Amino acid sequence: MELKEIVNNLNLDVKTCAGNLDIKITSGYSSDLLSDVMGNASTGDIWITLQSHQNIVAVAVMKSLSAIILINGKEPEEATIKKAEEEKVTILSSKLPAFELIGKLYEMGISGSK
């Protein structure tokens, strides 16, 4: 499924890299612990987290994640936005809490990390 479709269906705010919504998403991962994401997320996962500081960009780059969705309406910090634009990491934001957002993604066919 294209990221665009997810953005539209779930009413997500696009915070960075708005021109990069054509990428295909098939799987997701959720954690607020960066070391956990480093250890367990897979390439191409869309990452659901509450963490908004700039280190999330580094993690997304290193693990080649497809995009980051911040939950609970969380805004990325300024430094995070700047770094994400530099590194071409798409950051989205949802008003929903993790459980509900993941539930909806799951029902749309985005499976857990392989």
Place this chain on the structure above:
Amino acid sequence: MQDIDLKRQLLLLEMRIDDVMRKEVITVSPQNRMSELLTIFKKHNISGAPVIDGEKLVGIISIEDLIRWLYEGSKNYYVGERMTKNPTCFYTSQPLVYIIKIFEESGFGRFPVLNKSNKLAGIVTKGIIIKGLLKRLAIENSEDEIPQYRASHFFEDINADYKEINLRYNVIGKDIENAGSASTQIKRNLKRLGIRSSIIQRLAIASYEAEMNAVLHADGGTMEYTITPDQIICIARDTGPGIEDIEKAMQPGFSTASDWIRELGFGAGMGLTNIEKCSDKMEIDSTPGKGTTLTIIIRTEDNNGIKRNS
């Protein structure tokens, strides 16, 4: 001596009335004659007794009532006519700290203790309470300190304490395993005091966030709690790095947390916001390089949990 003081205060919270009460109770009937009372008191070496009608507690009669009766001419009265009717009672599950207050306020020397089905389960006097507390202290402290602590002062000190219970815990910096224990203990103690659970929850959350700050951002410190009949004050002191810009630190989401802290599930920048939300009043006093003192005040309602028989 301070350790003993603290221990005694904790005991007051922890121990229940049925931990100390005397279970073998000499009772009299309302149909007993006042003239029989002296013999009963003398025989059992007691200075008062609950009055039981069938299985129901109907009053309490003491040596003072007896003296008054003698003074008034020893007329042919029954106990039922001279007793104190519907006396204040305690329940077996109440914490000791309640009794202390009522002893002081009422001036009575003894109180009957009822079980859940309102039947007499025991009796307490000041002497019985002191004996019970000393016994427990002796079990928990084998040191020689106990005998030095004069029993006669025990009750006076407790009386001063009940108005204000002070508890203090040390918090060790960076000790993630034991962090939070002060807050979970205070939660338990407040529960024993019968404070409303919504108040306990607010205090516990605020206290826990403050404690975690002292553990994670500083090298530990102390958590002090003062419980009075109308409010709970929690003071978290640390000797950590201090807060550079308090206004900024108060903004939701603002955080100076290291990756280490984030990996432990903290540092989302919600700590102070949470504390403020839970408190009726919050004050931060911080000097960069020296440390931070956070004062949290939560108002409670006076709730002494005493039920009177009617």
Place this chain on the structure above:
Amino acid sequence: MKIKDIQRILEAEVLYYQDEQQMEMEIRSIAASDLMSNILALVRVPDLLLTGLNNSQVINTASVFGIKAVALIKNDKCPHVDTKVLELAKEEEILLLLTHKCMYESCGLLYSNGLPCILG
């Protein structure tokens, strides 16, 4: 949904439960988060906390907030549960589950099994 249904769906191990009656506990809301302050900032107390965090602070958070059941997510970093966590759960009488499914999968499964969500 009952906690025992959640245990079945997540194929979870029961690490601590007080008694059979506690396994009948009704779960109407779940908070899924690894950040404890996020939990403590919630307006309502969830029936179940689902978290990938695996230290004593999980139980302390549940205890001070009044959450009666916790499901831990097992990951490579914490292949086994700290004994301190177990001790605390017992002390605080908090039902403790351990699932091998990741957070994403756990949320997805519970949501599609009809747990309506609500929190965190």
